[in-house]
Amino acid sequence: MARKPFHFFRSAAPPDPTPPAEEEDNYLEDYFFDEPGAMPGTLSIEADAPPPTIILIDYQPDQATRRILETPEECGPYLSSPSVSWIDVQGIGDEDVMRRLGQVFHLHPIVLEDIVNVPQRPKVEDHDDYMVLITRMVTPKENEHGFYTEQVSFVLGQHFLLTVQEEPERDCFDMVRQRIRTSRGIIRRYGPDYLAYALLDAIIDGFYPVLEDYGERIEELEDAVVTRPSRAILEEVHQVRRELLALRRAIWPQRDAINAMIRDPSPLLSEEVRIYLRDCYDHAIQVLDMVETYRELAASLMDVYLSSVGNKMNEIMKILTIISTIFIPLTFIVGIYGMNFDPDTSPWNMPELEWYWGYPACWAVMLTVAGSLFFFFWRKGWFKSTTSLDPLETER
């Protein structure tokens, strides 16, 4: 069945098989879509998607074990045991495994589709036996600007939590794993709902380092747009705006989802965890708040850029005008005395050329003209740089 993921800004040449480039831009990819009319529940997996690794972490207050499972069916016994079982599936690149996983967990075909056909819009859905939460995780790139993004799906049951990550390479759950292993804090004493909160909180907190990077980039750009407006800076500003738009699209529905979890009581979420979720909701609002602030700053940067270009043009025009208007009259004067009217045929024909002080007088006139114009421009304040940052210097 023909399906394809929809990339927001995929390269213009359609069959471009360079995955690194695609990798780099994938935080701008847009939502997955089916071929119109396709059957609901169809799974669509990209050829190069990494195959899934299934990691089980099973814990109760006094012990915790970690196993890598070979087949989804091995999860079965853990699902109904009273201990908390966290099944973490990293990678979605095997349709057969994903289907069997759906059967083990009794997932509705549409739910399985939401998990596998990435990216989906973040949301929460309350089914009878389990709650499904689609989230979007961002992680900053190491050596350059920008961020990676991937979908993390949660299926929360009575005694288990299933998480499915789109990419196996990186996540921001290491600290939670450590807390389980070392039994730090209260995590082992609570059920899978607390675990889901802890992971969700880690995802929301993961937006902060990414945003911090944008704060720095905007600060640098604020200098740059005023001092050296150029095509590269212009593209950078536009790029920042585009990426912040993508971030906003990632966090906005997540905030709504968390709010729905707090507001609509579900038997799967205990009262205590709901208190913690309020904290998580506060963080989501803070993130959104920062994104909006940065977006306003970036939009205002474009205004500043435009004004800077105008200033720069004024500077250039001033130089041209000063030089031109001083020398053009002088050139006219020297042109006069380059005329070949014959002084011999008439006393009116350029007698100046034969005066004793003719040449010095000509210079005197020219210096007077140049000086007057110079004084005129000085009075208009054109010799004070308008690009100086010292406000006193630009006072008239």
Added chain:
Amino acid sequence: MARKPFHFFRSAAPPDPTPPAEEEDNYLEDYFFDEPGAMPGTLSIEADAPPPTIILIDYQPDQATRRILETPEECGPYLSSPSVSWIDVQGIGDEDVMRRLGQVFHLHPIVLEDIVNVPQRPKVEDHDDYMVLITRMVTPKENEHGFYTEQVSFVLGQHFLLTVQEEPERDCFDMVRQRIRTSRGIIRRYGPDYLAYALLDAIIDGFYPVLEDYGERIEELEDAVVTRPSRAILEEVHQVRRELLALRRAIWPQRDAINAMIRDPSPLLSEEVRIYLRDCYDHAIQVLDMVETYRELAASLMDVYLSSVGNKMNEIMKILTIISTIFIPLTFIVGIYGMNFDPDTSPWNMPELEWYWGYPACWAVMLTVAGSLFFFFWRKGWFKSTTSLDPLETER
């Protein structure tokens, strides 16, 4: 009775009979309107509208038949039979047929008017015996940018689904027809409400390929506005904004209509189908989300364009200023020594002309002036291209 469809941007010459041009622009056509004061229920059919073809697909879990009906009255027996009957009317170009169709299905005159007098704003209306759903279907053009748009009206009854398509040429229902024929999935086991969902889902999913094309166009324009801002690019950006506005007007009311179907319980929609509709609603929100994102990007492109034009002008001005300010003083100097003051009448009259090193000294002065100005511009960084994309190169 005088009526006419209202085209958003019809060509200025009113009786222009060139259908291809009209065809090309019809996704911008605006809502149909009656002559003020006309009777409600009047049907208005364009002369060149294609005549309707009536295709019946009747199915139940174990069998499915397909017939092309000659007259609307042939539908009659199927309407009350327990099997699901899908009557697909392709084209609306025959008032008589449409009226008889209305009688067969017992449609209210205002409902028939909404179906025939296209385009109408998408909406859902719950009548006693049937539910009416007006939708807008978009299909991408094959070899050029843009999209076709047409109205598809649904009338959902107890045992039947009537769909009326404005244009017979193309639709995005082929996959659904195939699913019925091959009995893929669960479609044959459900009633006409599931069929309506499946078709509606196909319509919503049909927006994605169109949007994908806009994503690519915007990406191309992002390059173009910075590197070569021109009148053609400007018109292209404006065109994209205009078309996205049209898309938004098509999807926005459809989202509201689906939401109304989920929210307001109707006996014609089963609980299970309502769950599927939630998925369809998610897709509608995703589409709207993408349209809004593209609209923001396109609006921001206009800012970038304006800034680019300013940059370009700066480049031009720099060249003019460099050349002018270097050569104008030099021209003045050579003008001086073109003056005809008579050296013979006075020792003060241009004695330089007769000096031994006069001419080389003149050159030395000129080269010094040119070099100083050259150095001045180099210090100001004017020889580094501001249109370079390498940020390092534009550092001062």
Added chain:
Amino acid sequence: MARKPFHFFRSAAPPDPTPPAEEEDNYLEDYFFDEPGAMPGTLSIEADAPPPTIILIDYQPDQATRRILETPEECGPYLSSPSVSWIDVQGIGDEDVMRRLGQVFHLHPIVLEDIVNVPQRPKVEDHDDYMVLITRMVTPKENEHGFYTEQVSFVLGQHFLLTVQEEPERDCFDMVRQRIRTSRGIIRRYGPDYLAYALLDAIIDGFYPVLEDYGERIEELEDAVVTRPSRAILEEVHQVRRELLALRRAIWPQRDAINAMIRDPSPLLSEEVRIYLRDCYDHAIQVLDMVETYRELAASLMDVYLSSVGNKMNEIMKILTIISTIFIPLTFIVGIYGMNFDPDTSPWNMPELEWYWGYPACWAVMLTVAGSLFFFFWRKGWFKSTTSLDPLETER
């Protein structure tokens, strides 16, 4: 008691008695206002307002009569008769007649004030015995752009409908009158509420032809702003924005009023008419939708205009720069050999002047310089017109 209507853009000279000019601008006039502190219920009639004509159309399913009444009191007998009586008052220019009309219909003083002191904001008010509806009717001008606007007030009672039109010259009710006369459709079988619906529907539908005209004007302007940005085009764009703003102010409160009629049940409106009003409400939303779309397009036109002016300036600058930078160096060169250094006093003084190939060599140098600069500009793509519409031509 001193009162005066408030015109939005009245001419600067206050006592300007030219009614045609005022007529032309009256769709921009703003709401009527009393002198602060004036008594509620005071009527204020302009001196040149046309005197009212009272036309009665009385009908029941099997007959319809039309009479022109001399005095308001003649209405009396019709008001309580079971037949439907439509009293259409055209013109409000006689305070005495209006007051007597108010007495005949038992109107509250504030209601009469709303009817007479035009313009008022459209609204609906439910009194005990009657319902008052203030609407705004627009009609396109015949031979020029723009539209006329006037207030139409409805008073709907048990057996009658009173309509008061501000201007007698034109309205869009002719089709409704014809339907009553010829008994087309169902109008004669329904009560005055259906008549009110039919007239209201005619008013809403009357916005479409006006909007159609704006669609065409915007389309023409889209071409014009790119190809020939000028002061006239700029004013035209601003004018269109201003008029669309006026249209929006007219339709927005009307949509609210119709919504209130649908939502709040009144015994004066039958259930069936409420179904028809839903259709009318759909049209009002469509009109608003179109107005908003046109407003966005017009606002975006201003951006395009600004960018076009920048492009135009670039074109002009390019021509200046090409000509200047090619000829200025050449002029410098010819200036050199116009210098009068005396070749006789020194072998260093301009020996070129006496070379055998001096003059041809000079030309060779000049042609080389000009050719190089020409090549430089050709490489920068300056000879390709940036105002060409063919995108291929503007590729670098």
Added chain:
Amino acid sequence: MARKPFHFFRSAAPPDPTPPAEEEDNYLEDYFFDEPGAMPGTLSIEADAPPPTIILIDYQPDQATRRILETPEECGPYLSSPSVSWIDVQGIGDEDVMRRLGQVFHLHPIVLEDIVNVPQRPKVEDHDDYMVLITRMVTPKENEHGFYTEQVSFVLGQHFLLTVQEEPERDCFDMVRQRIRTSRGIIRRYGPDYLAYALLDAIIDGFYPVLEDYGERIEELEDAVVTRPSRAILEEVHQVRRELLALRRAIWPQRDAINAMIRDPSPLLSEEVRIYLRDCYDHAIQVLDMVETYRELAASLMDVYLSSVGNKMNEIMKILTIISTIFIPLTFIVGIYGMNFDPDTSPWNMPELEWYWGYPACWAVMLTVAGSLFFFFWRKGWFKSTTSLDPLETER
């Protein structure tokens, strides 16, 4: 206790004691604020505030008396008498009087603070025995643009209405006073709630003449920004925007307050007065509607201004370019024949100088060049003025 009123745009030099200037700008003054941490209920009166005059108007259906009271205590007997007592305090410049007034009317300290520490944001507060309404009254300036603004506080009790005006000089209540004196209309037959309505209505209606003035200014500016964009016009547009912002801040909360009075039933407001208040609410919405319209027009004017400046620059550049590009090549040509190559040393050295038709041929070449360029510019349409208002003239 240190307190000070906070002026929006007070002059930069802090201890500037020039009250007239302050007076002129006071419609932009911002809300009053206490020193942080100061005790609630502290009164802060400016040194130059005018001392209060207390005017009592006591009326019942058949009689009305007017007295100027010396002390607040004289109000006492009137407060509980069944006749309607309107105590109008003009000016708030005496802390002692204001405190005693508060005691006579049993006002809560915070209420008294709201009345005295002007300006406050308009609002309505329902206390047990009385209702407090803070409003803002605007009055147009006589001989110049702009408006005065002052706070008017209402305290409505069972049998009395207390109004406190910030400034005694002007108000818009004269017509109401006259209606009481002459017993015009129904005012004497109603209670203090109707009086409060009448005064509030006068305040709202008082916004119309001010807005009318802005309508005229905007109309004038619409011409000016296109025909002669200048610094003075730019400041005027900005000033209008700033003042409309101030107007909006004044009317917006007042609309909310009136709405609250209509919505929340209070025993102090009779049903009948509430009907009148609905009319008053309509007017407040109309005023807000006009303010928003003017704000949109003024914002759009700034766009027009920017475009006009660009047009103007294009005009200037065209003149420069036409003159420069025509004469620069000619100057080059005449420069050629000013060169001093010696025709005697070589037949190749400028033989043209000695041709018989040399000089006329030179002129012929120059005229050809000039004519070609002239034709080129004429073809580009540069000689048609782009600032002409006749659209036909600017057609290419």
Added chain:
Amino acid sequence: MARKPFHFFRSAAPPDPTPPAEEEDNYLEDYFFDEPGAMPGTLSIEADAPPPTIILIDYQPDQATRRILETPEECGPYLSSPSVSWIDVQGIGDEDVMRRLGQVFHLHPIVLEDIVNVPQRPKVEDHDDYMVLITRMVTPKENEHGFYTEQVSFVLGQHFLLTVQEEPERDCFDMVRQRIRTSRGIIRRYGPDYLAYALLDAIIDGFYPVLEDYGERIEELEDAVVTRPSRAILEEVHQVRRELLALRRAIWPQRDAINAMIRDPSPLLSEEVRIYLRDCYDHAIQVLDMVETYRELAASLMDVYLSSVGNKMNEIMKILTIISTIFIPLTFIVGIYGMNFDPDTSPWNMPELEWYWGYPACWAVMLTVAGSLFFFFWRKGWFKSTTSLDPLETER
């Protein structure tokens, strides 16, 4: 455990240990965030945070004492005594002290985290035994523009109020302390809820002086952008916009928090205090109102700036055009008579050179040309300064 505060615009070099610079920018610092996945309840204290000083003020109607406590545990006895105990903790720089404080007051770990890990978004949270209020206090800088900001956390119990200030140096509570000490007003007669109100009111009122400063800066900038648009002014405008954005982020959630306190009844807040809180809420709305007004003005300033730059450029271009277009034709004329056509070889070769009135005639031609151009520019009004503020002067 690795944690770090997140500064909005921290300097680009990460380990920059210069606290004064950081101090200066700290009102733009963004919300605190944990390392993703970190345990909730972890405290993170900056190395250079000032150690806490604990000041106890214990009062009842007839007496008040003030003590500086050495350890948090000393608070214990006061908490349950009926007198009001205000424990003011200034500085949060000691994790051990803060933890012990949390134990003494029985604070939930997440509450303690909100208090210590600054900055947090302002909010109110109702726990069983106490109410937590996170606020943001701003104080104007003494000798420069801008403001300091710090978090103040309130914990309100039955008999105590705990406030924790981020910075010990400055606050705006001195007046409240004085009122307690001198028993001014009613503060000693009320409980800790009134104290909390008084402090919160002081914090809200503390925004006014800061805003007053922005009002003055915007007023100064309004002049500056028109008369001397420069890079420094541009940066100043952008800076003001950025800081107002920060102010808005500080006051917006505080308004919501106060509203929640008024709306949701808590046993810890008495009815009377809730009336006072309504006043405080009014002030918060006023502050927000002013911030929004200033933001609109500052945004509009950017438009004005852009227009001013355009005006300035027009001025420069006019000077260049006047000088160039007058002198370029003259230079051409004098160039003509500098040509060396030999008058001897032909009567057509420049006979003018030997005319008797040749030279004076040449001057006459040149003066005529210059005069005509001068008159042309004078007619276009170019000699009137467009930067003049007198509108009459710029009339054509």
